[in-house]
Amino acid sequence: MSTLWPRLRPPRLAIIFPSPARTRRNLKLRSCHTTTTTSTISMTAPTPDDIQPTITTTTTTIPNATLISRMQAYVTTQMRNHDPSHNPAHVTRVVRLAHRLLAAERARGTSIPYNDTIITLAALLHDIGDRKYLARDSSSSGAQEDPRTVVRDTLIHSGSDPILAQKVQTIVSNVSYSTEIKNPAFVQRLISENGYPELAIVQDADRLDAIGAVGIGRCFTYLGAKGPRPGADGPLRWELDEAVEHFGEKLVKLESMMKTDSGRDMARERTLRLQEFMRWWRQEMEEMDGVVEYSGVAIPPS
Secondary structure, rough: OOOOOOOOOOOEEEEEEEEOOOOOOOOOOOOOOOEEEEEEEOOOOOEEOOOOOOOOEEEEEEOOHHHHHHHHHHHHHOOOOHHOOOOOOOHHHHHHHHHHHHHHHOOOOOOOOHHHHHHHHHHHHOOOOOOHHHHHHHHHHHHOOOOOOEEEEEEHHOOOOOOHHHHHHHHHOOOOOHHHHHHHHHHHHHHHOOOOOOHHHHHHHHHHOEEEHHHHHHHHHHHHHHOEEEEOOOOOOOOOOHHHHHHOHHHHHHHOOOHHHHHHHHHHHHHHHHHHHHHHHHHHHOOOOOOHHHHHHEEEOO
16 A cells, blocks of 8 residues: 555554654544444435435445545545646645644534544545546546545445445535535535534645645646646647636635634645745746847847
8 A cells, every 4th residue: 555645553443644743643533343234325415405315225334444444545546647736645635634623623622523534534535526537537447437426436335334425425525615616605504504514624624735835836736737728729838827826816715715713723824825925926027027138139028
């Protein structure tokens, strides 16, 4: 298994995610005995008009640590060919950030009953079914995957209880910025009223990795990996300025969209780093304004 992933150690079913300072923290996971249960679940991720379970099924569950280990291997396989902006290393950072936020929220005395296992699985799988990469992932697996159900189906196939699998699918389906801005009230209801508080933790963790120094690197990396875009006179190459424009259009707004107090605190510092980079960028670009001559040849600004 890839060394990017944290190691599991028995017998307490604890999963260890090293912090950025390479310290180690045991994160207790609720163990799950192998039992046969009857569960009622929805076979598609909830929508604003449909959040009630409707289908009954029977399953045999496996220990949480085993399920997490299987999902680590699955994610590594599915995302190993992605560009560095959305590869397994990004997933590892999001998992670690999620548990850092979880610990910080509990230290603040939160009364919200967050489920560690759901947070871990949703953070691991949050980019599975991402439409930016879905065609590539489906091609490698030999089957066309439905982004609305791929996480749930994979979890159930790997031995998960269907209720747990559907809950993780619902969180994954509603993590992204683009999904939230279409219906922010629905995302808020999922978190505060409909029993998905873990969505707040995973969302904040994913967005923290999109800002600050790491976010800057990821933005330029993704732009370079996208390749030419369609234009009226043929394919157009991306320019560096377009990445910086993305900072202002989206990334600096993420701080205000954080759901947890701890997420807002961390986002504030990372947003300041982003804004400082933007100031440096403008300063250096302004220094290049005007026409200059090099060896007698006039060179206009780009």
